[in-house]
Amino acid sequence: MASTRLDPIDRKILAELQADGRMTNVELAKRVGISAPPCLRRVRTLEEAGYIRGYHADVDPRELGFEVQVFANVGLQSQAEADLSAFEARCRAWPLVRECHMLNGEVDFILKCVAPDLSTFQRFLTEELTAAANVASVKTALVIRGAKDQPGVPFDVLEERLARDA
Amino acid sequence: MASTRLDPIDRKILAELQADGRMTNVELAKRVGISAPPCLRRVRTLEEAGYIRGYHADVDPRELGFEVQVFANVGLQSQAEADLSAFEARCRAWPLVRECHMLNGEVDFILKCVAPDLSTFQRFLTEELTAAANVASVKTALVIRGAKDQPGVPFDVLEERLARDA
DNA sequence: TTACTCCGCGCAACGATCTTGCGCTCCGGC
DNA sequence: GCCGGAGCGCAAGATCGTTGCGCGGAGTAA
Incomplete structure (x- = not known):
């Protein structure tokens, strides 16, 4: 549901988990600046709301x-x-x-x-x-060679956009 | 290094982690049929050997x-x-x-x-x-609509191929 | 302003998981 | 038959995940 807006902490969580999906919850909590329990609750909420569709190991073909x-x-x-x-x-x-x-x-x-x-x-x-x-x-x-292969979305662009709109 | 062949357990580990990168090590160990410690050691080895390049949350754009x-x-x-x-x-x-x-x-x-x-x-x-x-x-x-978006490689194809070559 | 409600955080505790060291077994070479 | 290495499982301590609970701030209404 796009009606439920994300706050800066949620977006940081998504950005961190996109970069490293196996990060420990306590490490994640440390990076986003809150304690572990609310951090885990936010992650669960993001998963159930569909913002996070899953986690995958990036295997080299x-x-x-x-x-x-x-x-x-x-x-x-x-x-x-x-x-x-x-x-x-x-x-x-x-x-x-x-x-x-x-x-x-x-x-x-x-x-x-x-x-x-x-x-x-x-x-x-x-x-x-x-x-x-x-x-x-x-x-x-x-494909002769791959030059770039980034998953997901560029969160820095998202942040810029939000900062400009605000 | 492609010289180091993977055994069936390693391939199962890769397949499972590709499908669910946040799976617990004990759950992973249970699925591949070994105990947790050697399972974790295998995962670390696969990461360091480059078979696993990373883990990423699949964020919905x-x-x-x-x-x-x-x-x-x-x-x-x-x-x-x-x-x-x-x-x-x-x-x-x-x-x-x-x-x-x-x-x-x-x-x-x-x-x-x-x-x-x-x-x-x-x-x-x-x-x-x-x-x-x-x-x-x-x-x-x-892109009008997405019909399929699977990460990584099809492990069932790999297994078929290995079974035929053997 | 004050009282009330709701939402989200942090603390604390318990259970599960991770991680390491160690001893065992299996297997191949001598 | 003996030896050495590789890989497993067991066990224990450290770390992490998970839950319940109390607290404080924001918003609302009287």
Whole structure:
């Protein structure tokens, strides 16, 4: 609920947990300037209110043998809502597809995919994605190297904005 | 180091922590079938070996007022290494740019950006990104809705692959 | 102004968890 | 058969998570 505004301490908590999700509650409390019990209560509230959707270890794909990362731009034949939903459901079922976003503009969806090697991805591309119902066009782009990969949102921008509005 | 192979328990640990990064060590130990102390030692080893790069709370951008998410395809005038690195450095300095990946194919980079509203993004686009040195073309696509957003890698695919190779 | 209510903090205590040291077993090499 | 190393589980002390409770400040109404 966006009606429940966050105070500066809540925003600090979110920023700290976004930066280090395994931080101890007492360490977190120390950083945001309150004692441990109310800090934990705030975290629980933020979780239940949906501000925090979960916590995840950031695992290195290459170390685990996922050498290939690909962005796939997908165009569909029909943009009827039922067909869009059907394609999204397929994407959720494909483990190699990690993200699926519906776009405006000339392409309908952009997919972020990972694979152990190129041939695995090629097989997925030809036998699954391109072959799927309603898929009109697929243009893929291989990731050569990653320059930045930050999760979540920039809290400094948020703070600037709040300071200006106030 | 990829030379140090992971055993099934290590992979289970990574899978569990990717799914829930705040899981208690005793709970984790219970799930992977060993006692708490060696489990914690394994986690520390995985962290130091680089398999785990960190832990992050998954914060909902919309709840925090970041309503806009955009993918930007960027083409550069010069692809000399020095110019590529310079552009990557600029991306790292822009807080609205959350991800920056170098691609093969017709575009040079794809950027995932967030912004509180469209006008903020437009300002960034015209005054910063398009105006930056060496930027030849920028094509943006607004995210209408997100259908899937999974972090990390699909461990079930990894297990299948290892079972087949063995 | 005063009294009242509500919300959120801090304190304290208990239970759970983390963390370390240690001894044991298993396994491979000599 | 013996030895050495790696990895496990047990146990204990330190730290942390969790709950209940009392206190104080902000807002409201008389």
